Amino acid sequence: MTSGTISSPPSPARATFGASPPPVAPAGTSPRAVATLAHPTGVPGATLGGTDRRRAGPDGSGAGGPSTRAVTVGVVGACGGVGASTLAAAVAVTGARDGLLAVLVDGRHAGAGIDVLLGIEEEPGLRWADLQDARGEVDPVRLLDLLPQWSGVHVLSTDRARSLAQPDEVEGDVLRAVVSAADLVVLDLPQGRVADRARSCDVGLVVALCETLSVAGAQSVAAELVPVPSGLVCRRSAAGRLLPHDVAAAAGMDLWGELVTDPRVATAVEAGAGPPVRTGRDPVGRGRGWAGGRRDRGGGRGRADRGAARSSLGDVARAVLSHAQAVAGSGQAGR
Numbered sequence: 001m002t003s004g005t006i007s008s009p010p011s012p013a014r015a016t017f018g019a020s021p022p023p024v025a026p027a028g029t030s031p032r033a034v035a036t037l038a039h040p041t042g043v044p045g046a047t048l049g050g051t052d053r054r055r056a057g058p059d060g061s062g063a064g065g066p067s068t069r070a071v072t073v074g075v076v077g078a079c080g081g082v083g084a085s086t087l088a089a090a091v092a093v094t095g096a097r098d099g100l101l102a103v104l105v106d107g108r109h110a111g112a113g114i115d116v117l118l119g120i121e122e123e124p125g126l127r128w129a130d131l132q133d134a135r136g137e138v139d140p141v142r143l144l145d146l147l148p149q150w151s152g153v154h155v156l157s158t159d160r161a162r163s164l165a166q167p168d169e170v171e172g173d174v175l176r177a178v179v180s181a182a183d184l185v186v187l188d189l190p191q192g193r194v195a196d197r198a199r200s201c202d203v204g205l206v207v208a209l210c211e212t213l214s215v216a217g218a219q220s221v222a223a224e225l226v227p228v229p230s231g232l233v234c235r236r237s238a239a240g241r242l243l244p245h246d247v248a249a250a251a252g253m254d255l256w257g258e259l260v261t262d263p264r265v266a267t268a269v270e271a272g273a274g275p276p277v278r279t280g281r282d283p284v285g286r287g288r289g290w291a292g293g294r295r296d297r298g299g300g301r302g303r304a305d306r307g308a309a310r311s312s313l314g315d316v317a318r319a320v321l322s323h324a325q326a327v328a329g330s331g332q333a334g335r
Contacts, residue, residue, distance in 0.1 A: 070103075070182040071328040073320075074201035074228070076189040078208035078217035078251075083235060085117055086265060087207055088188040089153070090277045090317035091324075096152035098321075100183035103144065105175070106157040107189040107197060109164035113157035114188055115148065119272040120155065123148040129162035131174055138173050140181035150274060154182075175200055184321075191217070194224040202328035204230035205320055206253065210242040218251040229327045231256035233316060256323050257316035265313060278314045 073091060077084035088104060095102040106114040109128055115121040125148030131138075147154040156178070164170060179185055179200075189197055198204065204225040208214040222230065232253040234244035248255035268276045 070179045070185045071203070071324055072179060072185045072187065072201045073203045073205060073324045074187045074189050074194070074197060074225075075205045075207065076191060076194050076221055076225075078206055078214045078221055079191075082207045082209050082214065083259065083265075084207040085114055085188050086269075086275045086313065087205070087233060087259070087317060087320070088186050089114070089118060089150075089275055090313050091205075091320050092153045092184065092186040093151045093277050094314065094317045094321050095184040095186075101144075101154075101181070102152070102184040102186070103147075103154045103156065103178050103182045104150075105178065105185060105187045106155075107187050107193055109158050109167045111158065112160050115150075115155060115157035116160065117269060118150040118155065118274040119269070120148050120150050120274070121157075121160065125149075125155075127157055127159040127162070128164040128167075128170075129159045131170055132165060134170055134174055136173060138177035140177040143174070143177055144181055151277075191221065194221055198225050198228050201228050203324040204228045205233065205256070205324070206230060206251070207233050207235070207259075208247050208251070209235055209237045210244060210247055211237055211239060212242070215242065215247050215250045218247060218253070222251050222253055230254075231320070231323055233257040233259055233320065235259040235261060237261075257319050259313065259316050260311060262312060275313060277317060278312055 073088075075084050075088040075091070092102045092104040104114065106128065108114075113121065113127065115123070115127075126143070126146045144154050147156055149155065156174075158164065175185075175187075187197060187201065206218050206221050206225070208218045218232065230253055232248045232251060232255050234247050234255065234257075236244070236258070244255055244258045265275050268274065
């Protein structure tokens with residue numbers, strides 16, 4: 001595949017697993033069993049050989065310890081084109097670098113999947129359409145094992161050639177399985193599904209531009225997120241005359257970050273490398289902070305003030321993750 005292009009999606013007759021070739025199933029597992037992920041009766045969902053999956057090391061061994069629910073962050077744009085999917089991916093990969101078992105979930109079930117943004121649309125693995133028959137108790141370990149990965153993040157994406165026919169009958173069971181097995185779940189939510197999925201989230205994050213239309217969108221989304229604790233990240237635009245704290249104040253939200261537009265992000269995505277998630281400490285270029293590069297094989301809790309993070313995609317993602325962990329930890333301690 002050449003840099004900067006997207007190949008034609010596989011034909012429906014060959015699109016059993018959303019990409020070509022189909023994923024490699026564990027030994028002794030039939031393709032249909034992979035697609036249905038039926039859970040044997042009486043087998044605990046979040047365990048693998050008696051070891052908590054989230055505490056397991058790369059070799060499958062684990063340090064044990066009590067099982068805890070994943071921190072779930074719902075990310076939504078105040079309007080289209082603000083970079084919400086990009087920031088969602090950045091938060092997920094930041095968690096993975098911290099040693100968390102992170103899962104990025106595409107909240108859309110039709111159209112271009114988030115795997116295209118990441119440059120892994122040709123990678124084998126399950127997509128949402130493959131889970132149409134997943135009902136009831138879904139085996140979380142097998143599910144995560146069969147998802148494609150991007151920079152250490154498990155990715156559940158929609159398929160650009162096939163949509164999930166009955167998402168309301170499938171999504172809840174699948175998300176419960178993911179949350180039971182992961183440390184961090186980042187949901188990339190479309191605006192039309194915020195109210196449906198807000199109850200699944202510990203924390204909400206709204207991404208907005210410093211423009212009037214975006215302010216109106218942020219106000220609408222903030223109302224749908226109630227009572228989920230939520231924060232706002234703003235990205236300045238050439239046309240907008242508002243400041244980030246103006247947007248946050250108008251939306252009635254804490255300002256968690258001010259995202260600086262970086263043309264290298266769009267360049268990297270167009271090249272098939274996925275968003276480059278770096279922090280201010282990382283060198284420019286493909287240094288330790290780079291995330292992606294799989295398709296192109298050639299080459300203070302923020303009130304609306306100066307306490308919000310102002311920097312690169314990686315710096316803002318780090319600040320958002322810290323806020324989310326603090327808010328979720330407070331919420332779980334109060335239950």
